[in-house]
Amino acid sequence: MTEHVLEARGLTKRYGHVVAMDDCHFDLRPGEILAVIGDNGAGKSTLIKALTGAVIPDTGSISVNGQEVQFRSPLDARRAGIETVYQELGVAPALDITQNLYLGREQRRKGILGSVFRKLDKASMRHGSARQMADLGIRVQSIRQKVETLSGGQRQAVAVARVAAWATSVVIMDEPTAALGVRETNQVLKLIERVRENGLPVVLISHNMPNVFQVADRIHIHRLGRRIAVVEPAHTTMEEAVAVMTGAKSPESLQTDGGTA
Amino acid sequence: MNASRTVRHIAASGLALSLVAAAAACSSDDDSPASVAGADDVTIGIVELNLSNPFFGTLQKATEAAATAKGWKVMKAEAKVPGDSATQVTAIENMINRGVKAIVLDPANPTALVPVVKQARDKGILVVTVNATLTPIDAADATFATDNTAAGRLIGQWAKASVPANPRIAMLDFDLSDGPAGGRHNGFLEGFGIKDGDPQIAGAALTKGTIETGQAAMENLLSAHPDINTVYTINEPVAAGAYTALKAKGLDGKATTVSVDGACSGVQDVKDGIIGATAMQFPSKMGEMAVAAAEAFISGGTKPQSGLTDSGTVLITDKPVAGLESQTSEWGLQNCWGEK
Amino acid sequence: MTSAPPREIDAALLEQEEDRGGGVRALLGNQVAGPLAALVLAIIIFGLTTSTFLNAGNLSLIATQSVVVGTLALGQTLIILTAGIDLANGAIMVLASVVIGNLATDGNALLALAAGVLVCVVMGGLNGVLIARFSLPPFIVTLGMLSVLSAVARLYTDSQSYPINSDLLTVLNRGLTVGGVTITYGVLLWIGLTAVLGYALTQTAWGSHVYAVGDNRVAAALTGIKVKRVLLSVYLTAAVVYAFAAWQALGRTPTADPSGYATANLDSITAVVIGGTSLFGGRGGVVGTFIGALIVTVLANGLTQAGIDSLYQQVATGVLVVIAVAVDHFVRTRQTR
Ligand SMILES: Nc1ncnc2c1ncn2[C@@H]1O[C@H](COP(=O)(O)OP(=O)(O)O)[C@@H](O)[C@H]1O
Ligand SMILES: [Mg+2]
Numbered sequence: 001m002t003e004h005v006l007e008a009r010g011l012t013k014r015y016g017h018v019v020a021m022d023d024c025h026f027d028l029r030p031g032e033i034l035a036v037i038g039d040n041g042a043g044k045s046t047l048i049k050a051l052t053g054a055v056i057p058d059t060g061s062i063s064v065n066g067q068e069v070q071f072r073s074p075l076d077a078r079r080a081g082i083e084t085v086y087q088e089l090g091v092a093p094a095l096d097i098t099q100n101l102y103l104g105r106e107q108r109r110k111g112i113l114g115s116v117f118r119k120l121d122k123a124s125m126r127h128g129s130a131r132q133m134a135d136l137g138i139r140v141q142s143i144r145q146k147v148e149t150l151s152g153g154q155r156q157a158v159a160v161a162r163v164a165a166w167a168t169s170v171v172i173m174d175e176p177t178a179a180l181g182v183r184e185t186n187q188v189l190k191l192i193e194r195v196r197e198n199g200l201p202v203v204l205i206s207h208n209m210p211n212v213f214q215v216a217d218r219i220h221i222h223r224l225g226r227r228i229a230v231v232e233p234a235h236t237t238m239e240e241a242v243a244v245m246t247g248a249k250s251p252e253s254l255q256t257d258g259g260t261a
Numbered sequence: 262m263n264a265s266r267t268v269r270h271i272a273a274s275g276l277a278l279s280l281v282a283a284a285a286a287c288s289s290d291d292d293s294p295a296s297v298a299g300a301d302d303v304t305i306g307i308v309e310l311n312l313s314n315p316f317f318g319t320l321q322k323a324t325e326a327a328a329t330a331k332g333w334k335v336m337k338a339e340a341k342v343p344g345d346s347a348t349q350v351t352a353i354e355n356m357i358n359r360g361v362k363a364i365v366l367d368p369a370n371p372t373a374l375v376p377v378v379k380q381a382r383d384k385g386i387l388v389v390t391v392n393a394t395l396t397p398i399d400a401a402d403a404t405f406a407t408d409n410t411a412a413g414r415l416i417g418q419w420a421k422a423s424v425p426a427n428p429r430i431a432m433l434d435f436d437l438s439d440g441p442a443g444g445r446h447n448g449f450l451e452g453f454g455i456k457d458g459d460p461q462i463a464g465a466a467l468t469k470g471t472i473e474t475g476q477a478a479m480e481n482l483l484s485a486h487p488d489i490n491t492v493y494t495i496n497e498p499v500a501a502g503a504y505t506a507l508k509a510k511g512l513d514g515k516a517t518t519v520s521v522d523g524a525c526s527g528v529q530d531v532k533d534g535i536i537g538a539t540a541m542q543f544p545s546k547m548g549e550m551a552v553a554a555a556e557a558f559i560s561g562g563t564k565p566q567s568g569l570t571d572s573g574t575v576l577i578t579d580k581p582v583a584g585l586e587s588q589t590s591e592w593g594l595q596n597c598w599g600e601k
Numbered sequence: 602m603t604s605a606p607p608r609e610i611d612a613a614l615l616e617q618e619e620d621r622g623g624g625v626r627a628l629l630g631n632q633v634a635g636p637l638a639a640l641v642l643a644i645i646i647f648g649l650t651t652s653t654f655l656n657a658g659n660l661s662l663i664a665t666q667s668v669v670v671g672t673l674a675l676g677q678t679l680i681i682l683t684a685g686i687d688l689a690n691g692a693i694m695v696l697a698s699v700v701i702g703n704l705a706t707d708g709n710a711l712l713a714l715a716a717g718v719l720v721c722v723v724m725g726g727l728n729g730v731l732i733a734r735f736s737l738p739p740f741i742v743t744l745g746m747l748s749v750l751s752a753v754a755r756l757y758t759d760s761q762s763y764p765i766n767s768d769l770l771t772v773l774n775r776g777l778t779v780g781g782v783t784i785t786y787g788v789l790l791w792i793g794l795t796a797v798l799g800y801a802l803t804q805t806a807w808g809s810h811v812y813a814v815g816d817n818r819v820a821a822a823l824t825g826i827k828v829k830r831v832l833l834s835v836y837l838t839a840a841v842v843y844a845f846a847a848w849q850a851l852g853r854t855p856t857a858d859p860s861g862y863a864t865a866n867l868d869s870i871t872a873v874v875i876g877g878t879s880l881f882g883g884r885g886g887v888v889g890t891f892i893g894a895l896i897v898t899v900l901a902n903g904l905t906q907a908g909i910d911s912l913y914q915q916v917a918t919g920v921l922v923v924i925a926v927a928v929d930h931f932v933r934t935r936q937t938r
Contacts, residue, residue: 093816481901600759
């Protein structure tokens with residue numbers, strides 16, 4: 001059996017009478033793109049927040065690369081190599097690409113310039129961001145461009161590039177294409193595939209079935225606070241997935257892969 | 262010992278801060294309706310300009326002292342910034358509701374207060390203005406103020422007799438739409454025997470009546486006209502600022518500065534040769550005259566004589582000129598206002 | 602960070618990366634171009650229309666006249682970069698200067714100066730705590746502070762001013778005389794502060810965080826930047842700058858006057874805005890502010906010399922503010938139609 005990069009067992013989270021997560025499981029395999037789909041209010045975001053330290057589950061366990069972890073804050077998750085792209089809020093438009101890629105993780109010059117004068121090593125950061133952009137095949141005129149001069153797709157690409165640069169085990173994206181047009185969405189999907197090629201597994205939350213079926217290796221279907229099925233796009237149709245997701249069809253009818261509720 | 266003194270000053274500053282907090286907590290007293298007032302309980306209102314200028318503080322304190330000496334209660338209010346008539350209007354409305362017998366008003370604007378003053382007078386309240394007039398002047402029952410045109414004329418005449426034959430004049434003004442400022446400006450020119458636009462005027466600049474704005478205005482004029490030898494200033498803080506600018510150019514013994522006010526600091530500047538002559542005003546007298554008028558009205562129902570009653574101006578200089586009555590700075594220091 | 606086969610780095614990106622000397626370039630970024638052009642234009646116009654404007658003495662005077670509001674505006678820039686505003690900076694400076702003036706009257710000038718710094722840091726820190734820790738709106742907090750501190754300065758002094766005689770307190774008005782023209786230490790201090798803050802903003806991580814917090818607070822927080830700590834550090838740094846402004850004020854006008862500098866808060870905001878810093882945060886810098894402060898002084902000085910009514914100075918300044926805000930609006934909306 002494959003070791004899971006990220007794994008959750010029996011997660012529960014209640015908000016008063018609302019059960020946002022109900023004995024929920026989750027598995028992510030190395031090097032895969034796992035899509036998470038589900039109706040509004042199914043509990044996808046709560047699950048993602050639990051996996052990234054933004055929500056502390058009432059019960060259940062999480063492990064990274066087989067090691068059980070207890071995330072108390074998003075910083076803990078980040079230290080474990082998990083990085084997240086948020087829907088729209090990810091970049092600072094007035095800063096340039098390099099500044100955005102290194103925001104909060106700036107590199108200082110060696111020696112007294114860095115230790116006493118706190119001088120940034122801009123050359124090295126620029127070199128690093130140029131390499132990162134090239135690795136992901138993101139085309140921009142210059143890494144000194146301010147992010148506000150980029151198109152919406154390019155901006156989201158910068159957010160993805162940052163996350164991919166710092167993640168050491170998992171990249172999570174919550175609806176990264178929700179605000180984008182068709183062409184730009186395709187750019188970002190390509191980018192997601194690039195991240196996988198570069199060796200990092202990706203969790204992609206999306207409402208867009210064609211997108212999901214285009215890039216995902218496996219699809220985690222979420223309903224009423226729990227995972228009710230995991231399917232492979234090759235063996236399942238979009239209609240079937242949607243039917244299960246909305247409760248019109250029972251999950252037993254699907255050919256599932258690698259997981260049960 | 263310096264250090265311990267410093268510590269005491271810091272402690273005093275801390276105390277000042279807590280006092281402010283306390284004052285803020287009780288300041289609502291002023292607006293609360295009067296507790297059932299006895300028949301012989303007299304309250305008067307005092308409405309001042311912004312008290313950041315010690316002139317208005319002196320005027321207010323003198324008025325209040327004269328009123329409390331008669332056993333009256335006072336309600337006080339002040340404009341927040343120069344020209345802030347809105348705050349004064351609100352204050353007068355509150356005073357009308359509170360049932361004051363008389364209001365002593367230093368108007369922030371000659372016309373903006375006319376309607377509310379009429380409202381008060383219609384209710385049988387005596388309204389006298391101090392320091393400045395309303396337009397028309399009989400919108401108030403009486404006015405006790407410096408005749409600013411006369412004050413300007415005095416220093417204009419003195420300057421004419423004191424400066425060289427080829428005067429190069431700098432005019433350091435305050436917004437000329439302000440009544441006193443316009444009066445002083447015109448009076449000075451009249452006393453000097455010239456009109457606006459005369460070639461003897463090297464240049465003019467607006468100040469905000471403060472030291473630092475006076476200094477900047479003088480510096481700018483001196484840059485363009487290094488030959489300036491006569492400086493008219495709207496008040497003594499502006500004269501002090503102008504002096505700093507003149508001194509920086511090495512012109513301090515060479516140019517002659519005239520001003521209006523008669524604050525103790527200004528008179529001291531006359532004594533020190535920084536100001537050649539200043540026209541002293543008598544803010545305490547204005548307040549006392551206003552309270553006397555109020556008393557005549559409250560006790561006997563007699564209204565004061567309408568129009569401007571001059572509270573007087575005295576030329577203060579240590580270089581008197583023939584034919585112009587003046588007093589020395591020594592006399593000035595005995596009779597000045599504000600902190601010595 | 603990758604296990605995929607190495608890829609060629611985009612030529613354009615590499616070229617950028619070769620290009621060194623980014624420090625000066627970042628400092629003088631294109632945001633400064635507009636204000637600089639306005640300054641040069643104003644200087645040319647006054648140079649042509651008056652005979653005295655361009656002489657060296659007048660130009661050094663303009664620099665000297667700019668230092669107080671110019672220094673205040675440096676602190677104001679930091680705060681505006683975080684999408685804040687400081688209406689109390691003039692009042693903080695005035696309170697500090699009267700405390701210094703009072704304590705120095707018969708005390709040690711150095712101790713008095715230290716007390717002035719303390720006043721600024723405590724008041725600026727109070728603003729910072731209310732704004733950063735309790736998330737209160739900067740406009741309201743500093744408006745309240747303005748009102749309180751103006752009153753405190755008057756109560757403390759009984760509305761009287763203190764003459765300043767100490768050499769230490771007025772040293773900034775002295776300077777180096779070169780060929781009959783004096784560059785005051787105050788001007789040099791102003792330039793030095795601009796350079797130090799410009800360095801901190803463009804060459805350190807703290808600077809990037811200040812911009813990020815002003816530009817997109819949520820994104821900054823999500824990347825792990827401690828937003829509240831950055832905000833507090835900005836208000837405290839600005840407070841120290843205000844202490845320098847108080848010292849500048851005592852040098853320029855050797856009197857500590859509680860009724861002085863009543864509009865310095867708005868004047869400093871004017872300098873910041875004309876200098877190209879966005880009131881919405883995240884864009885601009887101290888070099889622009891330095892130029893903005895010079896522009897305001899040049900207008901006052903030049904129009905006075907040209908014999909034009911000072912009210913036109915207010916008109917001209919107002920027009921520049923509107924232009925600056927319009928340019929900023931255009932820049933911010935350009936890419937997000
Ligand atoms: N902080 C919260 N407080 C109360 N209820 C919450 C909170 N977060 C989520 N919920 C509830 O939990 C359920 C799952 O929400 P969510 O995880 O956002 O679903 P999804 O992302 O799939 O739309 C919803 O009913 C939602 O109202
Ligand atoms: Mg959601």
